[in-house]
Each structure stands twice: as C-alpha cells, then as structure tokens.
Amino acid sequence: MERNLNLFFCLIFLLTCSITAQSQVNKVEVIKNSYGNFELQRNGKPYYIKGAGAKDHFDLLVKSGANSIRIWSTNNKELLDSAHKHNLTVTLGLHVRPERSGMDYDDEYAVKGQIEYLKNEVLKYKDHPALLVWGIGNEVDLRYSNFKVWETIEILAKFIKEVDPNHPTMTVIAGIDPSKAYYIKKYCPSVDILGLNVYGSIENAGANLRKYNWNKPYIVSEWGVNGPFEAKKTSWKAKVEPPNGLKAEQRLRRYQELIEKDKELCLGSYCFLWGQKQESTATWHGMFLSNGNPTEAVDVMQYCWTGEWPQSRAPSIKNISLENTGWRKDHTLAPSTQATLKIEYLKYNNEEIIVEYVLFPEAFSEKIGGDIQKSPDPINLEIVEQSNNELIFKSPEEKGAYRIFAFVKNKKNQSSVANIPFLVE
C-alpha cells in the first residue's frame, strides 16, 4: 500500500513538472551588449536567430542547426506546439490586413474590428513557451497609399507592451525605404524591432537602414534568392528562374557576407521558405519540392547555421539550356517539333543520380507579395530520348507558353531542379 502511495505521489510530481515545463513563459528582450551591439536575449542568454519561414519539416530543420521558425498568422496553434516540442522558438505573425487585399484604413469599423480581433489573439498566445517575437503585420506597406496602417500597428504593439512584457514587438516590411523608416519611427514607438523581407534588396539593406537613420535592431524576416518580382521576363512575360545550383550559391553568399556580418543591428534571420509554395513557379522560393523532397538549399542552410555540410549532399544543377541556348535567353519552338534540353550538374559524393523531366503550362499570375497563387497541373511530355544530361522531346502541338523542369536527385531524394520557359508558336 505504502509502495503504491509513493508511486502515486511520484506520478503526480512528474505530471506537475511536465505541466510547469510546458507552460513556462520564456522572457525575451532586446538589449545592448558590452560591444554596443543590439542583442536578443532569451531567459537572460544571448539568442541569435537561426531561423526559417517554416510550417513543417521541423526534424530536418533542427538537424540542420536552426533554432527558430517564423509563421505569418495565428490560425494554427498546433504549429506553435509542434515547434516547442522540437525546441524551436516562434516569431508569431499577427495578420494585419494589407490595403492591397481591400482593407480600408479610413474605415473605422474595419480598423477597430481588426484591432479587437488581433488583441484577442495576443491574449491567446502571449504565454506560449515557444513564443519569441511578435510579428505585427507582414508587408502592409506593399503597394499601400494610406499610411494610417501604422496607427494600427502601433495600437497593437502598445497593447502587447501592456499585456505581455516578455516578448518584443516587430513589424515586417517589404524592403526598406526612407519614408517607411520615417513612418515607423514616428508612428510606431512601441515597435522594438524592424523585420525586413528582402530578396534582391538584401544587398544594400544594412547600409540603407543606416542611411535612413534607423536606429533600432532588425531581423531579416524573409530572405533568399531574388524573387520572381525582380526577375528578368521573357518577351511573353514568363519569369526566368535561375537553376538551383546558382540560387544555392547566392543564398550562401548572402548569409555569410550580409546577414552574419551585421553584428551591430541584426538579431538574426529567417530564410524563405523552408517548405514549398507556388510563386510564379513551384520551385522559386521553396527549399523543398512539392513532393516533400529537400533541395540543395537545405544543405546550404545547414552549412550557414553549423559551418558543416551534411554527409550526404544533394546534387546541384548549375546550368540548363534548350536547343543549345542558355536559360537566360528566350526560347521559341515550333509546334510538334523535336527539341533538346541539356543540364549540367554536380554529383558531389552521390554514386547514383536519378533525372526526371516534367512539362507544365506557364503559370502567369498578377499576385504579389505572399498572396496565394494556384499551381498548374503537369501536362503530357512526349519524350523521344533521355539520358542523364540530355532530353530530346517533342514540343506540344498546341501553341502557348510552357515551362519544362529538370529534376535530379540522389538515393535519399535530396534534389536539385532547374527549368526553362518556352513559347510554342
């Protein structure tokens, strides 16, 4: 009986410990360290963000050396719980509707309704143990004309200061310019950190912040390769996407030379996107393919975060050409004619490489920012002959804009991809 009682009390003790650990609020703050640099501290210890915009693949994320994820809205509590289980922190987005989605910041009713809703969301999540930073709004400045949106950001940031002293506030903008720096400084004094979504513009972001007299810390809240909105277009307005191998080199350089080096103001970064999404193509920003296979961008991020390459590396496509013309140029084919696609890739330490080719109709979209785009379905590809570096195929009979993809992978499904848009006329 006494033994059973002891066992019972032990169980109660363990259960209590477990609940306490689950519900422990972690104190996060921005300080200036002894070098005069801004520093994020979590429970009194320096916390440099090695993060990714991510909703899944958390095991691989942790294995690759990351410590944090960024999510864009509060509509999925399971993500926070899952991140916490993986010992990842979360920059949690409060979805402030951008003007481009139809939100009218001169409409008191719409503004107040949104604020009250988001205040309620703050109360729901403020004590979550995974919470690191509040991300108030994402790219509300993109194609906006009513600067009143900054009043909403400030009301929310101020509210957070009142109810949650444990987590800093950040607002995330689509690149920096002097007017945005002015408005956020003037209208949002309760914002602690500036979040910068910067793709091509990451090259000058740090210098520009200083030129625009920004004097608080920043987080590179989205970064990666140059976006479709910055890409060269063909004469039929298809975006030209560089092969994965070149994109991987760009990622590595940007992390090492731009993000890591800014010790004074930068608190860390979230690479985009640890997952997959359609943005002009299905492979532009995603570090995974739509079937879940990781690309070489994952290997690059491991190297960035840990200084070591994974033992097994994805192959890397460095070049792709159609009819002996490189991927940067326009490509036009006649209907139902044979054409040759060539790829050049590095195998690294892989003995066997599997190559696949897939044809899609071009996915034109006028959407901007993170707005949702629909993926096209693949169409029949008539293969005449195929080797590991070359594909001879028959162009579609129907005139129109197409895009052909080459996928290479090793036995572990680590992949690289490249594509070429072409016009049949």
Added chain:
Amino acid sequence: MREVSVYEPSKEISQIDKFPYKTLFTSSDESGLWGVKNNTCKQVYFDTVNSYAGKDHLHIKWNASKCNYIGIGLKWANYKVKNLSPIIPSAAIELRVRVDSGFLSKIPMFFILEDYAGKQCRANVNYLNLEGGKIDAEWRRIRIPLQAFNYEKRKVNMSNIKELRLEFQRKGDLHIDNIIIVPHEHNYKKTKNKFVKVLETYPIRIGAGKEYWWGINTKHSSSPKFGDSFKYESVVFDLEVAKKDQWNTFGFSPYKWMHTDVSSIYTTSAITFKIKANELPKLQTILFAYKGEKRRLQITLNENNFVHKENGIHEAVLPLKSLMGHNEFRWDSLKEIRFKVLEGSDFEIGDFQLIEFRGNPKKPNEWRGI
C-alpha cells in the same frame, strides 16, 4: 384620459419598418437559392436537425484549393428590386451561424450585394459584430451593417439591388440560418486619407524639417552633414577621394513624407536650390512617386540649369517638364526628391523651393522670370 391635440401628427413609421423584404432565408422551401448544386469544391445540405428557425437550415462544406469561385446566391424576394438606400444608415443583414465542433474566431466568408447592372459590393464578418467573438457549436449571431458594404467605391446602385451572394474562400464547414434584415445602429465613420498635402501657391518651400531628410548620418559617414550657409535646410559635402565609403546620396520628402500633390501646378513649376561651391558639382536629381506605373524620373543637371550668382553661390533651376517621362508620372503623389553626387567634392547645397516657371524647360537659365 390623455389630452390629444387636434393637430397631433400620426406616429412616423421608420424606414426599416417600411422595408418589405426583410427575410432572405429561413428554410429551403420558403427561400430561393442558387449555387446549391454539389461539386468537388462545395457540398450544400439542408439539415433538419438543430435549426435556428424554420424546418431546416443551410449547411455548407467547402474547399477552394481547386476552384476559383465558391458561392451561393439568395434570390431574396424572388429577385424583386430592393431599394436599400433608405435603410442603409439604420439596418444590417443578420444571420445565425454555428460549427459542429471546436470554434473559429474568423471565417473566410464574404457577403456580396449585386445590383441590376451587375455591379457588386462586398463586406466581411467583423469581429465587432460576431456574437461572443467566436463561432462555435451554439447558434451565434453575425451582423453585417449595410454601411459596411463598399458600395460607394464599387458604384453599386443600392436602390436597385437584385440579390445577396455568400462567397467562400479557402476551406470551411459552416451551418447558416435565419438571414434577415434588422434595425442596427452603426456608429463608425469613414474618414479621408489625411496623408495628402496639396501644394498650389508659389513659392513653396520644400523639404522643411531635418527629420524628413535621409543620407545624412555622421555616425556612419562623416560626409554629408547638415550645413548652415543658407536660410533653409542645406547639406555640406566634403568627400575626400581617399575615403571610398563616404555617402554621396541624400534625399528628402517635399512635405513630411506625405503624398505631395503638385498635379495642378507641375507644368508651370521648377525646383530651385542654391549651391555654394568654387566649382559646380555634377549632380543627378531623381524624383519618386508613391503610386503609378512610372515611379521614378531622373535627370543629370547641366550648365543650363544653373544661373551664376555672386560670392560663389549658384542658383539651380530644374523645370519639372524637363524630366523625361513627366507625362506618365503621378504628380498627385510625389514622394521624394533625391540627389546623387556624380562628381565634385566640396560644396553646400540647400534652400530648396518650388517656383513658378514658364520658360523653355531645356534652357531654364534664359527665362527672365527667374
């Protein structure tokens, strides 16, 4: 007995009381609906269990991942013309909603009013009019004030309304019942964009206030810095050739980083400023707009832009019409004026104004008006 005046007016009937078509949906047999045919993206049922009013209610499950549009329409009094104009200030569309389990605080559902010209305005569920701030297994009340519809922006004729549509996005599963028109007080205003400044009267001082300037931060670059040789804001450049990292660009907002509207005067306007230098620097001027397809105009200033004055002070005149592409530029939304030093190292630039200019844009220094 109450004393009654012979001339006491009869009690006035409110506009909402006079409105005859207050019921949009109570049950499937009394209310006309279209778009209730099931497909891969949408399943519509008329559930008879746990209705709020009538013999059944609407139950819709949807997933928009493979469809561009998911919606159902309420024929609303069998498509009779509805004149909503008199009741806009005092009425709302009310409905009851619930889910089978769990709770939602947001639902991707929109309300669309369509007039007989096919024009549509929309409104969404606002947290302020969602009973209890959530949708759960209880029937919760939602109100959509008629004033919340963007009918003015969409030029919808609210006197000639044909139908109400419910549009669904993303994914969901919702029970809907008792869609009716009710009296409602909507105490919220729509204001005007206050971040617009119209400039009309010459001469106009531009760039007033150092907080509206950028490119000057002596913590990071010793040059440029603010000067004091002129009456208004000025910038001193002392670019040493050896120091490659010195900044060579600065800019300012014409007026407090607002949309500066010079659309009514730009064709007869020039930017003027002073330069104090022994040798004139080579400058590029760039104008930015907040809106429009063409958001950037630029020009490299030449000797025709300068009028020599005394004591090493030069006055520059840049007619806005001399900027290539000025016709396509949104002059109602001028954002920034920026200068890049292409050559030259030791000078001060300042006293920026917008003046009237009616001469030849290519030879501003020949105009007698200066």
